[in-house]
Amino acid sequence: MVIDEASKTAGPKAAALRDRRSELCQAVLAGTLPAEALPPLLSAACDQFLADLLEHATQGKNSGYALIAVGGYGRSAICPGSDLDVVLLHRRRRHVERIADAIWYTVWDTGLHLDHSVRTRSEAIEMAGSDMKVILGLLDARHIAGDESLSSQLIEQVAAIWRRDGTGRLESLSKSVTERHRSFGELAFLLEPDLKQSAGGLRDLAALRALAATLPFLEPVAEAAPIVEAEALITKVRVVVQCRSGSTGDRLVLQEQDEVADILGNADADDLMANVAEAGRTIASACSEAWRRARPSFVREQHPGPVSDLPLGKGMVLRAGEIAIEHTADPARDQALALRVALAAAERQTLIERDTMDRLANETTAPDAPFDDDIRAAFVGLLGTGDALIPVVEALDQRHIFERYMPEWLLVRNRPQRNAYHRYTVDRHLLEAVARAGEHVGDVARPDLLLLSALLHDIGKVGHGDHSEVGAETARAVMERLGYPEKDVEIVIDLVSMHLVLPDFATRRDLDDPSTAIVVAKAVKDRQRLSLLAALTSADGQATGSAAWGPWKADLVLRLVEKVDAVLSGVPIAPSAPTELTPEQAELVAAGKLAVRASGKHVTVVAPDRPGLLAAVAGVLALNGCNVRRAMLSSAEPDMAVDVFIVEPTFDRLPDWAKVERDLQAALDGTLPLVERLAEQDRTYARGRRPASALPAVRRVTIDNATSDRASIIEVRTPDRVGLLQRIATTLVASDLDVVSALADTLGHEVVDTFYVRETNGEKLSDPTRIHEVRELLEQAIGRGD
Numbered sequence: 001m002v003i004d005e006a007s008k009t010a011g012p013k014a015a016a017l018r019d020r021r022s023e024l025c026q027a028v029l030a031g032t033l034p035a036e037a038l039p040p041l042l043s044a045a046c047d048q049f050l051a052d053l054l055e056h057a058t059q060g061k062n063s064g065y066a067l068i069a070v071g072g073y074g075r076s077a078i079c080p081g082s083d084l085d086v087v088l089l090h091r092r093r094r095h096v097e098r099i100a101d102a103i104w105y106t107v108w109d110t111g112l113h114l115d116h117s118v119r120t121r122s123e124a125i126e127m128a129g130s131d132m133k134v135i136l137g138l139l140d141a142r143h144i145a146g147d148e149s150l151s152s153q154l155i156e157q158v159a160a161i162w163r164r165d166g167t168g169r170l171e172s173l174s175k176s177v178t179e180r181h182r183s184f185g186e187l188a189f190l191l192e193p194d195l196k197q198s199a200g201g202l203r204d205l206a207a208l209r210a211l212a213a214t215l216p217f218l219e220p221v222a223e224a225a226p227i228v229e230a231e232a233l234i235t236k237v238r239v240v241v242q243c244r245s246g247s248t249g250d251r252l253v254l255q256e257q258d259e260v261a262d263i264l265g266n267a268d269a270d271d272l273m274a275n276v277a278e279a280g281r282t283i284a285s286a287c288s289e290a291w292r293r294a295r296p297s298f299v300r301e302q303h304p305g306p307v308s309d310l311p312l313g314k315g316m317v318l319r320a321g322e323i324a325i326e327h328t329a330d331p332a333r334d335q336a337l338a339l340r341v342a343l344a345a346a347e348r349q350t351l352i353e354r355d356t357m358d359r360l361a362n363e364t365t366a367p368d369a370p371f372d373d374d375i376r377a378a379f380v381g382l383l384g385t386g387d388a389l390i391p392v393v394e395a396l397d398q399r400h401i402f403e404r405y406m407p408e409w410l411l412v413r414n415r416p417q418r419n420a421y422h423r424y425t426v427d428r429h430l431l432e433a434v435a436r437a438g439e440h441v442g443d444v445a446r447p448d449l450l451l452l453s454a455l456l457h458d459i460g461k462v463g464h465g466d467h468s469e470v471g472a473e474t475a476r477a478v479m480e481r482l483g484y485p486e487k488d489v490e491i492v493i494d495l496v497s498m499h500l501v502l503p504d505f506a507t508r509r510d511l512d513d514p515s516t517a518i519v520v521a522k523a524v525k526d527r528q529r530l531s532l533l534a535a536l537t538s539a540d541g542q543a544t545g546s547a548a549w550g551p552w553k554a555d556l557v558l559r560l561v562e563k564v565d566a567v568l569s570g571v572p573i574a575p576s577a578p579t580e581l582t583p584e585q586a587e588l589v590a591a592g593k594l595a596v597r598a599s600g601k602h603v604t605v606v607a608p609d610r611p612g613l614l615a616a617v618a619g620v621l622a623l624n625g626c627n628v629r630r631a632m633l634s635s636a637e638p639d640m641a642v643d644v645f646i647v648e649p650t651f652d653r654l655p656d657w658a659k660v661e662r663d664l665q666a667a668l669d670g671t672l673p674l675v676e677r678l679a680e681q682d683r684t685y686a687r688g689r690r691p692a693s694a695l696p697a698v699r700r701v702t703i704d705n706a707t708s709d710r711a712s713i714i715e716v717r718t719p720d721r722v723g724l725l726q727r728i729a730t731t732l733v734a735s736d737l738d739v740v741s742a743l744a745d746t747l748g749h750e751v752v753d754t755f756y757v758r759e760t761n762g763e764k765l766s767d768p769t770r771i772h773e774v775r776e777l778l779e780q781a782i783g784r785g786d
Contacts, residue, residue, distance in 0.1 A: 166214025200280030370483030678723030
């Protein structure tokens with residue numbers, strides 16, 4: 001058989017190609033081969049390999065057969081994990097299936113991913129006519145081996161068909177691009193972008209080339225030097241990512257960013273991600289402009305706007321559905337004009353005309369400080385346009401206009417957060433927070449101060465140090481430039497410096513302790529600041545992501561705000577009365593034995609009271625796939641405990657509570673080796689655990705004797721681990737400390753566990769030597785197992 005004969009020669013060639021790919025990857029990782037050199041070298045090696053396969057499979061009689069590369073392979077742009085997109089063309093040859101098998105099976109032996117098809121020229125044309133993916137791939141087709149006349153006929157015919165009929169498919173292509181962007185987000189602003197699929201990624205450039213192929217006036221956009229440079233940078237990063245991982249993945253994940261940066265010669269991961277973000281923004285902006293210019297070619301507006309300009313006042317007009325400035329307008333003298341244009345575009349959710357954007361970019365100058373009323377009103381008005389704000393500011397930012405009104409923006413532009421707690425770069429996070437703050441303007445007396453504090457709350461994330469303190473200093477400069485009076489400046493400074501106070505106290509302090517609300521009230525100062533801070537907290541949390549904000553945290557913050565508001569209103573807070581037992585709890589207490597009852601994520605454990613009960617419960621819950629978020633511990637009688645836990649399932653599934661009760665009884669009896677089982681589970685999860693941050697997690701133990709009148713507060717900040725709460729609770733018991741309550745907060749890659757503790761005599765920790773000993777024991781406990 002032909003396949004058998006071919007395989008005798010092809011086997012060693014497959015091994016040689018595998019070795020060549022490995023050799024190229026190792027050279028890139030070692031720094032001896034520039035990453036941008038790998039795609040053409042690997043493509044050439046694949047070309048020779050496939051040409052040899054066709055030669056052997058046809059025994060040198062390849063007339064009527066042709067191999068063509070399509071898609072990225074057609075552009076000689078394959079990365080180590082890319083598919084080989086190959087078409088075997090034939091002139092209705094009888095043995096084509098055997099020829100194809102001889103080629104495909106040998107390619108699979110190399111470990112390369114193969115996307116293949118076998119077609120006649122007419123079949124290929126027919127598929128191109130009905131399948132968008134097929135014709136887009138064929139637009140990049142390139143002859144590899146065999147009958148070159150067969151390849152060239154198909155390539156020329158497909159190009160002609162696209163030039164003739166492509167505009168009829170652009171609406172469908174536009175919709176697919178929009179849907180892809182919705183699924184994969186924006187490359188420039190994501191913590192872990194998909195270098196290929198995200199908006200501003202390599203797939204957008206394929207769509208741009210398709211646009212230019214059917215609309216030649218867009219060729220200068222597709223071939224512009226900034227686009228070529230941006231594509232080269234993203235491709236280099238993709239090459240290194242796949243060389244390192246040995247996979248087909250296109251995501252630049254957190255834990256790889258430092259090493260990728262080092263291989264590519266960046267100063268650090270922040271430098272790498274800033275460059276990637278800039279490249280993504282360049283591509284996204286060019287593609288957006290191209291689609292805008294292409295739109296009239298394939299979409300007929302059902303209700304076209306007026307042919308003549310519609311005056312909007314103050315030098316602006318609505319022209320063909322876009323915001324434009326009049327010819328007599330002078331951006332250099334009218335320093336509020338760029339902001340008024342942006343505000344009009346956001347309010348109408350439309351675009352700014354390209355010529356207008358060019359004029360604004362070339363002629364707008366930084367306003368004198370302090371801003372006059374018109375500039376300030378336009379600036380704040382733009383912030384109040386909700387989600388429409390984001391694309392408009394991005395358009396201004398791409399042309400470096402926004403920074404002329406707020407030069408501090410350059411400090412956070414493209415700045416990554418490198419923590420999975422966040423989903424966006426700092427600049428995009430600030431705009432998202434402003435948009436979310438817009439949903440709360442009806443809840444506060446000063447909406448303008450809320451919007452400005454949202455814009456500025458993370459402006460201090462420019463390096464090391466407390467970003468709240470750094471941001472407060474920057475906020476003063478911005479507010480004074482805007483021309484606000486000192487009392488308003490001080491409010492925004494306070495909001496920026498305190499923007500983490502409410503979530504921190506709500507999740508890490510006991511809300512039933514009156515001291516908590518009193519301490520927060522003293523920091524917040526008055527009810528106006530409290531309402532603004534509450535709205536800012538919600539906006540910040542929503543803009544950060546689901547890991548930072550959800551119903552659980554929102555409810556805790558609301559409860560804290562209500563208690564603080566009562567303090568600021570002069571309403572005395574009485575100490576919390578002991579919680580009365582429910583009838584079911586009273587019945588379980590009377591029974592005098594262990595019982596576990598659950599309602600959703602609320603778990604009640606009734607058990608004979610004993611040292612180490614919290615540690616046992618926490619360990620058993622962890623063993624059964626639950627993390628404790630909050631623990632309220634109490635004694636119903638001197639010898640019985642009624643402890644209530646709020647838990648989060650590790651795998652989105654709550655456990656079998658009957659099994660939890662059995663495991664807990666065994667742990668308390670000493671028949672379940674809890675510590676050993678948790679250690680084993682931790683080792684298992686550690687092998688597959690993906691770090692949630694590119695930055696090292698903080699390990700810190702603090703002991704606070706000032707916030708609460710009734711207990712010392714021990715706060716443990718450390719990387720999350722299976723059984724962590726059990727380990728800490730065991731250490732506290734061994735230190736002869738009674739745990740009054742426990743709380744847990746997750747910060748992406750870290751947890752902050754808080755314990756209200758007392759000595760066995762009911763007093764707070766006070767002796768400095770004792771405090772030092774407890775801190776040392778806890779530090780040893782959280783470091784154990786690393």
